[in-house]
Each structure stands twice: as structure tokens, then as C-alpha cells.
Amino acid sequence: MKTKQHILLIGATGLFYLASCKGPEQKAGMVMPPTPVSVVPAVTGSAIYYDKYPATVVALEQVELRAQVSGYITGIFFKEGEVVQKGKPLYEIDRRKYEAAYRQAQASIAQAKANLTKSQKDADRYHKLAEQDAVARQLVDNADAALDVSRSQLAAAEASLMAARTDLDYSIINAPFTGRIGISQVKLGAQVSAGTTLLNTISSENPIAVDFVVNENDIPRFSALQDKKLAPGDSTFRLQLPSGQAYSEPGRLTVIDRGVDNLTATIKVRIAFSNPKNELKQGMSAVMNVLNDQSGERVIIPYKSVVEQMGEFFVFVAKDSVAEQRKVHLGPRLRDRIVVMDGVQEGDLVVSEGLQRLRDGGKIDTSTVKKAPPAAAKK
Numbered sequence: 001m002k003t004k005q006h007i008l009l010i011g012a013t014g015l016f017y018l019a020s021c022k023g024p025e026q027k028a029g030m031v032m033p034p035t036p037v038s039v040v041p042a043v044t045g046s047a048i049y050y051d052k053y054p055a056t057v058v059a060l061e062q063v064e065l066r067a068q069v070s071g072y073i074t075g076i077f078f079k080e081g082e083v084v085q086k087g088k089p090l091y092e093i094d095r096r097k098y099e100a101a102y103r104q105a106q107a108s109i110a111q112a113k114a115n116l117t118k119s120q121k122d123a124d125r126y127h128k129l130a131e132q133d134a135v136a137r138q139l140v141d142n143a144d145a146a147l148d149v150s151r152s153q154l155a156a157a158e159a160s161l162m163a164a165r166t167d168l169d170y171s172i173i174n175a176p177f178t179g180r181i182g183i184s185q186v187k188l189g190a191q192v193s194a195g196t197t198l199l200n201t202i203s204s205e206n207p208i209a210v211d212f213v214v215n216e217n218d219i220p221r222f223s224a225l226q227d228k229k230l231a232p233g234d235s236t237f238r239l240q241l242p243s244g245q246a247y248s249e250p251g252r253l254t255v256i257d258r259g260v261d262n263l264t265a266t267i268k269v270r271i272a273f274s275n276p277k278n279e280l281k282q283g284m285s286a287v288m289n290v291l292n293d294q295s296g297e298r299v300i301i302p303y304k305s306v307v308e309q310m311g312e313f314f315v316f317v318a319k320d321s322v323a324e325q326r327k328v329h330l331g332p333r334l335r336d337r338i339v340v341m342d343g344v345q346e347g348d349l350v351v352s353e354g355l356q357r358l359r360d361g362g363k364i365d366t367s368t369v370k371k372a373p374p375a376a377a378k379k
Contacts, residue, residue: 034363037354039318040302044346047298047339049332050238050289055212057284059203060272061177066199067192068170069093080183084175084202091173091199093192098168105161112154119143119150179204203282206275210239210251212288213266219256221293222269226253237271240287241279247286249274294341298331303338305350306330315344316351316358318366323351325360 075092078084123143129135175181179202186192186199214222225236237251250273257268271288273280280286306328307314313330316323331339344350349366351358358364 034321034365035323035354035357036365036367037316037318037323037351037358039349039366040305040352042299042301042340042344042346042348042350044297045300047300047331047334048295049292049334049339051292052240053212053214053288053290055210055239055286055288057280057282057286058209058211058270059179059205059282060207060209061179062201062203062282063176064198064201065090065173066195067091067093067173067197068194069098069167070192070194071097071171073186073188073190073192076184076188078181081180083178083180083205086175086178088175089172090175090181091186093171093173095168095171098164098171102161102164102168105157105164108157109154109161112150112157116147116150116154119147123147173199175202177202177204205278205280207272208275208280208282209254210271210273210280210286210288211268212271213261213264213268216260216265216267219260219267222253222256225290226256236291238289238291239271239273239280240289242285247273247279249276251288292332294331298339298341299344299346300334300337301340301344301350302352303333303336305352305355306338307355315340316355316360317344318349318351318364321363321366323358323360323362323364325358 071093073091074094075089077089077092084090123140123146126135126140126143130137130140181202182200184200186197192199228236234250237253239247239249239251241247251271252273253269254272255270257270260267301315305315307316313328314325315328316325318324326343328343329341331341333339351364354364
């Protein structure tokens, strides 16, 4: 038994000795080979991109038509959904009692004028007699007072005539501006009450506006755009319709709201558009695309070259046969590519494939170099 144990011990010692005697050439065989990667040159291209905002189409002018006098509808003079011109009669409310009130007011004026004429003559007569001491002073004063009363009665009659005329005018509801009228809320013979009954709604269509909200931090940016004179065909504001199609007409910033909503820290912005074909309708949802002020000539790389680590972004750049990891700040994504604001320069060979096995300073094999993508990039 002792002999066998000695033999096993001698064998194990020999194996350990042989392993320790391996040369440098054998140790070098344990080094990992270079990682095969594909690289793409970073290029400078025209990066035109837009910030997107949910938006709503609104009419620049919109009015709810309501009766200002009470009565029954005796006339409707339009076709629902048509464009009506400013001043066109739309509804008629039974005018008979308002016409009678107007005539009565006219008669009251005539009576007041007659009383004023009589009072004036009486006052003149008493003043002449007073100059001759032929009448008591009290009669003169009474005549002057009666004259003042007659003048007041005439003024009251004239005011009543104006009120009667106004009610008579209100019995015809006219279009306040040129616009498209909606579906009537009342029919012939319906009774309406002053100030409460909604008859219809009319809104302007051309031009029309689009409202959206932006963060309060963007106020200086949009204030600059409001002051900027836009050339014909300017593409600063582009509207995307609910169908996904782009609206053909350019927009112009007209209004930034007076104050910030303290609950949402946002402010409303309004863009005006021409609407010659009536494509935009009041209340329609849309997407407002606003040209980003960082658009221009930017460095562009493949999106798949970017690695995210704990909220930060990195790329690997090939330096000879070594992968150098760089922190980058990203711009917008342009389909399968992305804008790099800093960290990469034009011409840098950016690793686009084989990233999973890379580390900073690791050896790489860059035998496969892809051609650069086209320089122009739009979103």
C-alpha cells in the first residue's frame, strides 16, 4: 500500500512540474483574439427635424347666436352648413308687437313735441308780460317749470323710441361676420327667450388657427419666432392632419397667450393657416410640427451604434485596432440614424455591429468597413 501511495504522489508532482515549465509561447495562446466588428464613418449631414405637439383647430371668429328678444320664430333664411355673408338675415322673431311698440313710441314723441311747443310759447308770453309788470312773477316761474317738464318728456319719449327700435331690430338676427353656419337648434314656430335660447353657431373658416401648449421654458423660443418675419413657403410650422398627411399651407405664429397655467406650467400658442379648400374644421385634432432650432449640419451615426448605461449614452470608436468608448449627447432620431450633438466628429469610425462583446480599450478587428450613409437626413 505504501508503495502505491508513493507512486501516485510522484506522478502528481511530475504533472505539476510539467505544467509550471510551459514557455511564454504557450501562455500567449491564452490571450483573447480581437473582436470582429463592423464600423461606419460618422458623417455630417443636413438634419432637419421637428418637435411635435398635439394641437386643436380653432376658428379665429366664432359666435353662438342667441335671441335678444322673446317670441316665436317666424322665418329662417339660410341653408344649414352654408357660408353666409356678414349682415345676411338668418332668423326672424315675430315682429308684430315690436313694430306696434315702435309706432307707439313714435306717437309719444309727436305728443311730447307738441307739449314742448305749447310750453315754449306760454313761457315766452309770460316773460313778455313780466317785462311790462303785467303778470305775477310766480306765473312766469310756473311757465318755465312747465317748459322744463316738456323737454324732459320729449327726451324720455326719444329714449323709448330708441329702445323700441332696438327691440324691433333684434327681432331679425343677422350674421355678425362672414362664416359657415351650423345646424339650426330651433325650427319655425319655436318659442325663444331673450338671452337664453341658442339658435345656431357661426364660425369663420379662412383664415383658421391651430392651438397647442408648450412648456414655459420654451417661451423665449416661441417669442423669437413670433417676432421673426417668415418668407413665403417657410417651413417653420407644419401641420399634420388626422389622416397622417401633411397640410400644404404654411403657418404663421400670431398669438402667445397672456399667462402660464400654474397647474401645468404650460402656455398656449396659436398658429394661423390659410384654409382655401376648407380642409381644416373647427375642433379637428392635429399634430403641430415646429422646426427645431438645432436643425442644420450635424454629425449623424447609425442608431444601433448607441449603447445606454444608467441613463447615459456611449459609442465605441475604432482607433487603429482598439475600441475607444466615448460618452455622447444625442439629438433627435432620424429613422435608423441619430444626431450626435457632441462626442463624435465627422470621419470617426463608429462601431455599428459587435458591440455586445466590446469593452473600452479592447482589441478589435475592423476589416469590414461599411460605406457611409447619404449625407441628407430629414424627419
